[in-house]
Amino acid sequence: MTQPSMDWDATYRQEAPPPWSIGQPQPELAALIDQGKIRSDVLDSGCGHAELSLALAARGYTVVGLDTSATAIEAAAAAAAERGLTTATFAQADVANFRGYDSRFSTILDSGLFHALPRGSHQDYVQSIFRAAAPGARLYILAFAAGAVGDDDPDRPGSRGYTDTELRDAVATLWHVDEIRPANLYGNEGALEFMGPAFADAERDGEGHFLTPGFLLSAHKPDQ
Template sequence: MTVEGMDWDSVYREEGDIPGPPPWNIGEPQPELAALIEQGKITGTVLDAGCGYAELSLALAERGMTVVGIELTPTAVAAARKAAEERGLSTATFVQDDITTFTGFDEKFDTIVDSTLFHSLPLEGRDGYLRSALRAAAPGARFYILVFAKGAFPAELETKPNEVDEAELREAVGKHWTIDEIRPAAIHANMPEMPGIPVPPFPRDEQGRIKMPAFLLSAHKPA
């Protein structure tokens, strides 16, 4: 099976089969997205969609940006709020809500960033998510999605994200957004060893994290 029916709050409570936090929560923004920050491509008021522990939100707030993180799981939201308070980051706020149906932010965001959320959604939730994000986007807003590519996980793995191929990603997002680019990318993960499950044979970064196959999609809402 894939992520349908997954209890994500138990994952963030670290009660699942994988020890520790989700492997793709690496204590800092994913390098693909950190590069966008350095390039000045994440600007204005930002939505961190499915923010998790909010590593991206916190990094942006440290640069003085206004960020809203929306996350389904109360454990992750509580951790994000605590981290922002401890760092004195008043421009980062966090909302517990369903990203596939959230409201209340019409045309608010200049940039929307999806850091490993898309593949965590049930397939039937994708369209609602993309519609909700479009409604929350200001005219001309930019949208970035970092998502696992098919082949990132062993086919025999019982529970895994809903990986995508390029055509599937383009079809889903292109119904609502104007796509500018889809390119191969990597999601860096602290993948633990688990009995009976081989560690994927992918390259590692300088910190020893596995670089798992992914796509980085860039899109925008017409002005």
């Protein structure tokens, strides 16, 4: 049975930003940008407030951000307009199963979406981003590791982590997986009091963030 999805719009309507909105790209993905590993056009899949999209657009990349939440998309578009970033566009979509971008993107970035998808929808998602990818496109997925978010209960709503084998097997149905390595996901330290006992002992970086263990998966779409 597919897990009921979260009410993401309600999450983004709250006065305080959600834990994953840290006002900048996730450091693991920012490093990829600095290393020159991103090529336009870029899909920011599950963009949320879209600091990743905005950072890429500020460097001249053409980016499309997709998210389930209309509230998040509205905020992202407003931020792009305020900053004068014309190469970032945003659209509300069923991120688990979307169409309309066939073979467009040379890079697909997933900054914490995969682990938040409703259970049972992952293969639809893998197929959707594969369809949207150009031949030879690169895929980067940043996702929680198993046990990182107190996800022992299979019926618990919300995000769950994955082992490296689970993550690899899910993506490798269509993509060629090049690497999976340990990585950290950053969240707002101010949100910890609302996040439950699983985060009580989370590592802090001293700059207002807590760290959650995860994986960074790198893959590519075969040229043929």
